[in-house]
Amino acid sequence: MIDSETVKKLAQLARIEITSEELPTLTRDLQKILDYVEELKAVNTDGLPEVAQVTGLKNITRIDELAPSQATRSELLKAAPTTENGYVKVKAVFE
Amino acid sequence: MDSEFLEISELRRLLDEKKISSVELTKHFLTRIAKINPSLNAYLTVTEAHALSQAQAADERIAKGGTAPLLGIPYAAKDMFLTKGIRTTAASKILDTYLPPYNSTVIEKLNASGAVLLGKNNQDQFAHGSSGESSAYGFAANPWDTTRMTGGSTSGGGAAVAAGIAPYALGTDTGGSIRNPASLCGITGYKPTYGRISRYGVIAMASSLDTIGFLCLSAADAAVITEYIAGQDAYDGTTGAKEVPTYHSQLKTDLKGLKVGIPKEYFVAGMEPDVEKLVRDAIKDIEKLGATITEVSLPNSKYGQMVYAIICPSEVSSNLAKYDGIRFGHSTANAENLLEVYMKTRGEGFGAEAKRRILTGTYVLSHGYYDAYYKKAQKIRGLIINEFNEAFKNVDVLLTPTSPTVAPKSGVAKDDPIFAYIADQLAVNCNLAGLPSLSVPCGLSQGLPVGLQIIGPQWGEQQIFNVGHAFQTATDWHKKHPAIG
Numbered sequence: 001m002i003d004s005e006t007v008k009k010l011a012q013l014a015r016i017e018i019t020s021e022e023l024p025t026l027t028r029d030l031q032k033i034l035d036y037v038e039e040l041k042a043v044n045t046d047g048l049p050e051v052a053q054v055t056g057l058k059n060i061t062r063i064d065e066l067a068p069s070q071a072t073r074s075e076l077l078k079a080a081p082t083t084e085n086g087y088v089k090v091k092a093v094f095e
Numbered sequence: 096m097d098s099e100f101l102e103i104s105e106l107r108r109l110l111d112e113k114k115i116s117s118v119e120l121t122k123h124f125l126t127r128i129a130k131i132n133p134s135l136n137a138y139l140t141v142t143e144a145h146a147l148s149q150a151q152a153a154d155e156r157i158a159k160g161g162t163a164p165l166l167g168i169p170y171a172a173k174d175m176f177l178t179k180g181i182r183t184t185a186a187s188k189i190l191d192t193y194l195p196p197y198n199s200t201v202i203e204k205l206n207a208s209g210a211v212l213l214g215k216n217n218q219d220q221f222a223h224g225s226s227g228e229s230s231a232y233g234f235a236a237n238p239w240d241t242t243r244m245t246g247g248s249t250s251g252g253g254a255a256v257a258a259g260i261a262p263y264a265l266g267t268d269t270g271g272s273i274r275n276p277a278s279l280c281g282i283t284g285y286k287p288t289y290g291r292i293s294r295y296g297v298i299a300m301a302s303s304l305d306t307i308g309f310l311c312l313s314a315a316d317a318a319v320i321t322e323y324i325a326g327q328d329a330y331d332g333t334t335g336a337k338e339v340p341t342y343h344s345q346l347k348t349d350l351k352g353l354k355v356g357i358p359k360e361y362f363v364a365g366m367e368p369d370v371e372k373l374v375r376d377a378i379k380d381i382e383k384l385g386a387t388i389t390e391v392s393l394p395n396s397k398y399g400q401m402v403y404a405i406i407c408p409s410e411v412s413s414n415l416a417k418y419d420g421i422r423f424g425h426s427t428a429n430a431e432n433l434l435e436v437y438m439k440t441r442g443e444g445f446g447a448e449a450k451r452r453i454l455t456g457t458y459v460l461s462h463g464y465y466d467a468y469y470k471k472a473q474k475i476r477g478l479i480i481n482e483f484n485e486a487f488k489n490v491d492v493l494l495t496p497t498s499p500t501v502a503p504k505s506g507v508a509k510d511d512p513i514f515a516y517i518a519d520q521l522a523v524n525c526n527l528a529g530l531p532s533l534s535v536p537c538g539l540s541q542g543l544p545v546g547l548q549i550i551g552p553q554w555g556e557q558q559i560f561n562v563g564h565a566f567q568t569a570t571d572w573h574k575k576h577p578a579i580g
Contacts, residue, residue, distance in 0.1 A: 041467070048474040051474070051477035054528060071179075075197075
């Protein structure tokens with residue numbers, strides 16, 4: 001059962017502030033989605049593997065060497081809301 | 096131009112024979128966009144100056160003898176594709192003013208081939224939906240009936256191509272997001288084999304399902320465009336090393352010897368009778384072209400939409416974690432500390448559907464529920480894949496309806512958290528299994544388009560293009576256009 005306390009906990013875990021107006025709607029919607037997928041519980045999946053991808057590719061890496069980049073350092077920094085001396089600036093992590 | 100709806104080969108001929116220049120062609124579309132877009136809301140950003148300068152450059156290449164198939168031909172892109180210096184929003188307020196510092200691989204490839212970007216299309220926010228209605232900028236209207244939805248999530252691309260304000264439009268398809276609007280807007284939509292086309296620089300939704308494709312006017316156009324945007328990319332580790340065939344020159348109109356399977360489970364309860372009839376008529380047309388038709392059974396396919404309703408939000412909750420107000424995008428003005436930066440930025444920036452999917456994903460991935468939901472869904476995903484593999488031992492392609500209905504009235508999706516999952520029920524299994532699929536128009540039901548879905552095995556793009564092309568050579572449903580503008 002999804003109740004409003006569960007939704008508040010999930011929102012905290014997902015780092016999303018939700019308003020008191022959103023809370024009842026989200027609670028109802030999440031319950032509706034879980035009800036919708038309930039039918040899957042009856043499917044026998046004993047001993048079956050968990051499938052996470054379809055390519056069959058494994059450990060794809062590219063050579064670790066410098067390649068020309070489309071984006072310059074200053075362009076990447078420009079996308080950040082706050083920067084200082086060429087660094088992205090965040091609020092203090094430690095009190 | 097004698098028609099607003101010319102296919103790429105026809106535009107190519109006009110350009111090569113100097114009947115029209117790329118600048119003239121681009122101006123034609125820009126003028127038409129200015130006239131028609133206000134009633135459709137298909138474009139979020141029109142890149143007029145950029146388009147004219149690309150067209151100018153294309154004309155110079157043409158003057159020097161350049162004739163590459165896409166050279167000088169305009170196109171549009173869903174607002175999921177990063178375009179350097181051009182606003183890219185994913186139709187979300189969290190990226191309202193975002194100017195990407197680089198281009199996605201597909202945009203780079205189109206730039207190199209001399210294509211002309213007209214603008215960025217409206218869509219469901221972060222591609223979450225099948226209606227276009229989760230856009231933060233209002234929904235796109237269906238050119239066949241503007242009181243109806245285009246389908247989604249590539250809603251603006253569907254509206255733009257159907258209304259003749261883009262010859263083709265790049266889109267993304269995670270659970271039907273190209274084929275659904277193709278079907279509801281009466282155009283051709285292509286979803287590739289997972290790994291066929293690079294996703295580098297395209298905003299991620301659900302990474303094990305996301306594919307890049309487009310909406311266009313014919314299967315022949317789909318074959319041409321795919322040749323230019325497909326292939327391995329070092330920046331997307333999921334792209335396969337498979338060579339890209341010359342799909343267009345290998346197109347066939349004779350389907351003799353082709354084995355076609357009709358999965359009986361795809362004619363679902365609740366399907367509109369007229370939709371079923373038009374799809375069955377199209378199957379008969381394909382039989383007349385030489386194919387042999389057999390019924391097949393895919394009993395687990397009915398679980399696909401539910402498996403998707405677990406796997407998709409799980410991957411969404413992970414992919415959307417990067418929107419934290421630190422490196423790019425919206426950042427709250429009201430935070431006292433770092434935690435508040437995250438909480439408020441995301442609370443203010445994400446729309447209702449994004450929040451719904453993030454929280455659903457967080458729930459099904461959390462300790463205590465992971466086995467019951469996420470693991471369970473992954474196992475059933477395996478069953479669905481095995482079932483397709485078995486079917487493709489006996490048939491070359493599968494034919495199904497793309498959507499069980501014609502375009503619904505606008506507004507019905509907004510308050511229904513499972514609308515999207517039901518609307519995509521016939522499309523979503525291809526994403527779970529990574530299969531290529533083409534939706535082609537196959538008739539009109541009370542004036543509204545119906546789509547036929549052609550599904551191939553992994554890497555079977557040539558088969559699906561052939562079936563689509565043969566069907567479009569024998570019929571003219573793809574040449575029906577709405578009376579607009």
